[in-house]
Amino acid sequence: MEKRVTFGKWTIGILFAVPQLILIFTFFYWPAGQAVYWSLTLQQPWGGGNIWVGLDNFRSILANADYWNSITASLIFAGISTGLAMFIALVLAALTDRQLAGSWLYRVVLIWPYGIAAPALAMAFRFILAPEAGFMAFANHFWPGFWDPGLNGADAMASVIIAFSWKYVGYNFIFFLAAFQAIPRSLIEAAAMDGSGVIRRFWDIQFPLITPTIFFLLVINITESFQDSFGIVDIMTAGGPANATNLMVYKIYSDGFKGLDYSGAAAQSIILMLLIIALTIVQFRFIERRVHYR
């Protein structure tokens, strides 16, 4: 879509774009290029600049069991938390959209979790899920050793997933509810006149109409699970126990800033970048499909 009427002096036009261009060049394109450069070179231990090592950084990372462990952990985290957050949000949004008495309350309250900073909610959940105080301690009281995120990797992963899903149920709820409300009411009413029940209407009318939203949220949730998980992991588990929750962004951070291995961290960044770009491309395919649909 293009404007028919425009302004003539295009030099002024470019000037309007200059602030943004300077910003993205300095803080986006240069660092991204730098990451590529670092990933292909190795800093010498006693200064003297970087030496070219080609793909060695990638080779050593891909040969590292810790890195594969981090990828596996990230994928498990992304899969379970996305599934959980989307399913719960879908059910809640579908039910809120029935607009029974009091649904305004859910419409208001269910989006609150998304406003909370990841580290703050991580702190809350660290307390709620703490094995010695809080509420899981109650379970431990009956079955000693039932729950201990400090020692058991699966428990730690579960707590991180719970905290993340709690926040993203709120996020997904906003989008699902908006999608449901965009479906013309007359369509639902006509189907009801023809004698279809609530469940039938959901599967045959509402669900097909919100599939674009589902695909969109799927991609966003997975991407966010790579980034927004950092604060949660840092506060709740710090990657432990025994690297069980050492997700990809957390590993980049600890390798780069604690281990001072810039080249290794840069190579990991590049791999993560490629992963996210691939996901974004998938998303664009679906957006295209949505445009055709209308």
Add this chain to the structure above:
Amino acid sequence: MVERTPILNFFTHLILFVGFVFCVAPFVIVAVAASHNLKDVNDVPMSLLPGSDFWVNIKTAWTTTDLGPNLLNSFIMAFGVAAGKVIVSALTAFSIVYFRYPGRMLIFWLIFITLMLPLEVRIVPTYAVVANVLDPYQTIMDLTGLSWLIQKISGVQVQLSLGLLNSYSGLILPLVATATGTFLYRQFFLTVPDELTEAARMDGAGALRFFVDILLPLSRNNMAALGTIMFLWAWNQYLWPLLITTDQSHAMAVTELKQLIPNVGGAPEWHIAMAGTLIVMLPPLIVVVLMQRWFVRGLIATEK
């Protein structure tokens, strides 16, 4: 609703209510735990009736983590990012939509690509750039031989250096450098009728005049929505401030929260930790509650 479905209605209410409880429970637990004393908060199970030490705990959390200045820092950063986004994106979108110049599509795509790679992913090199923002320009001048030329002519060796670690600009600028808001404005500008532009031009308004007096007032809703979203997003940033602010005077409320995690072996002071959590949670929660309309609208508009 459309028909009478008593059983289904019952289950609808039941499931929604359970969802509601799970959604609100963490807030309630944090608030209640913040009002207990050391013994009560570690009781198994913890009592859900509020204790009496609420203000004492709040005060302790406030002083141990220096929350006063830190909250101020968080506010400055969040406002800075929101304002920066609202202004810079409007300018760029205006340029892309209302002008025809060579390379316009290139600029469009250059900005569009920034949507793909969030800051967390390119964190290490971005940190290096912020340590000396002029480094890219220095390198370019070195590579193109420009600095050699300047040295030959004037005898001055060019050493550009400007560190932004531990500064507000270092915190804010990299967070502004994404495309999120630009496309929100672009979508909106495309819906502004051409007749309006024609009329303005006929009355002799130039580009700047049209932008300031007509386009910006029309986009007030978009600005509110974008500002709300960006404020929350910036407030909730964690990894970036954690790296950039090494000295206490620029620390953020969200990053300082980490100090309150009870140490292994120390007294499990969860009541203090929860009081701190409550304080940090509150500002974004208030923004969400008060600005709900803009929040929802902004979220849906910026992500599409």
